[in-house]
Amino acid sequence: MSYPGYPPAGGSYPPASGPYQQAPGGYPPQPGAYPPQGGYYPPQPGAYPPGAGYPPQAGGYPAAPGGGFPPQAGGYPAAQPGTYPNMPPAGQSGGWGGQPGFGAPGGGMPQGYPGVPAPGQQPMPAFPGAPNPSMPGYGGGVPTGPTPPAAPAVNKGYRGTIKDFPGADPLRDVEVLRKAMKGFGTDENAIIELLGTRSNKQRVPLKAAYKTTYGKDLVSDLKSEVKGDFEDLVLAMLKAPAHFDASELKEAISGAGTDEACLIEILSSRSNAEILEINKVYKAEYGKSLEDAISSDTSGHFRRLLVSLSQGNRDEKETVDISLAKQEAQKLHAAGENKVGTDESQFNAILCARSKPHLRQVFHEYQQMCGKDIEKSICSEMSGNVESGMVAVVKCIKNTAAYFAERLHKAMQGVGTKDRTLIRIMVSRSEVDMLDIRQEYLRQYGKSLYTAISGDTTGDYKKLLLKLCGGSD
Numbered sequence: 001m002s003y004p005g006y007p008p009a010g011g012s013y014p015p016a017s018g019p020y021q022q023a024p025g026g027y028p029p030q031p032g033a034y035p036p037q038g039g040y041y042p043p044q045p046g047a048y049p050p051g052a053g054y055p056p057q058a059g060g061y062p063a064a065p066g067g068g069f070p071p072q073a074g075g076y077p078a079a080q081p082g083t084y085p086n087m088p089p090a091g092q093s094g095g096w097g098g099q100p101g102f103g104a105p106g107g108g109m110p111q112g113y114p115g116v117p118a119p120g121q122q123p124m125p126a127f128p129g130a131p132n133p134s135m136p137g138y139g140g141g142v143p144t145g146p147t148p149p150a151a152p153a154v155n156k157g158y159r160g161t162i163k164d165f166p167g168a169d170p171l172r173d174v175e176v177l178r179k180a181m182k183g184f185g186t187d188e189n190a191i192i193e194l195l196g197t198r199s200n201k202q203r204v205p206l207k208a209a210y211k212t213t214y215g216k217d218l219v220s221d222l223k224s225e226v227k228g229d230f231e232d233l234v235l236a237m238l239k240a241p242a243h244f245d246a247s248e249l250k251e252a253i254s255g256a257g258t259d260e261a262c263l264i265e266i267l268s269s270r271s272n273a274e275i276l277e278i279n280k281v282y283k284a285e286y287g288k289s290l291e292d293a294i295s296s297d298t299s300g301h302f303r304r305l306l307v308s309l310s311q312g313n314r315d316e317k318e319t320v321d322i323s324l325a326k327q328e329a330q331k332l333h334a335a336g337e338n339k340v341g342t343d344e345s346q347f348n349a350i351l352c353a354r355s356k357p358h359l360r361q362v363f364h365e366y367q368q369m370c371g372k373d374i375e376k377s378i379c380s381e382m383s384g385n386v387e388s389g390m391v392a393v394v395k396c397i398k399n400t401a402a403y404f405a406e407r408l409h410k411a412m413q414g415v416g417t418k419d420r421t422l423i424r425i426m427v428s429r430s431e432v433d434m435l436d437i438r439q440e441y442l443r444q445y446g447k448s449l450y451t452a453i454s455g456d457t458t459g460d461y462k463k464l465l466l467k468l469c470g471g472s473d
Contacts, residue, residue, distance in 0.1 A: 434469065
């Protein structure tokens, strides 16, 4: 059996050599489909990108009005009757990226995310995520007043590396996967090519489509065919974001020793809506609240820090009160450098409750007042997990892409690779800010992230990671 636009039945997938030859009637679709033939930018109401503009906030995640990445009411969508798991109904926002889910009722292409224009709309610049000068930048994260803090330049346009594959059909995609796993041996290249060119909202429905078509479990079949780090990466890519984060938190808490850095990484970098959805999934999957799990496995001020972050209750307004930022910088100075002993609870209250744009201003005021970075003050006043946790929160708020670049570098540094960290960051950031992380990696370490991954990993695992990386710099 063959389908228009997909590889012919008699050949391997992907083709063994030469450029992909499109079958008549295949990709690209006929007029009116992707890429659109007419229409102009800016998009019409309801299309991608959102009217408020998109790129990431200075030093932070891509933000919708109200802050966070992107904070949708209720977090990731619950499954709706008749749709694939975790996909929102047509016309509603939600999920990772806040656009109509793949496979939602109503038919047609999902609108826009990640980076695919709506029908009748001018396509975005060519991959990998070249800036679009006409695209309005979301400026709410820039503090007002005469002394704005230093912040990384805001990059315009979509900053992920993985985008929706135009016209992808889960029923056709699972046939490709089934063919790759049938018979003698496994066609790993076919699995890499398919998963590495589908967005998360196009990958997640494959599990339901596979079971519908073949009466078998896709995850079980993949486990029997692929092994090691490649298996872990493939299975991570088939999880919805909230489910993936919940499983990573569970492993960080209950695995061999507590992975404190993983707990801080996830809880300090997700939006309120995402954290609330993670809490729901964690309770449903593991029969215990995330807060209780954290409380039973950590202690002291580090536990307080994690519990505060796990509430998903950070202020997400984009406005900055300069006078309040000055006051809070003084409070932090009084609680640390200017006090015998350290009042960690004052740091906790400010770092976990205030908005990220506001905190960037607080850090700037602190630097102006004390003549030193707040991270250095924390390191001189605290120790152990609470020190590393507080420093990580500050770094993530100051410049999220730089924080993740450092995490990736440490994961690949020295003898042995922290593969769980490498997989988690590459999967979870591939549709968020991977282009920015690549820029920061090159700036900080003098070589591209692509080169670092190539030198530290091997085989099919390396090939799929490089798909997520998206290219060299």
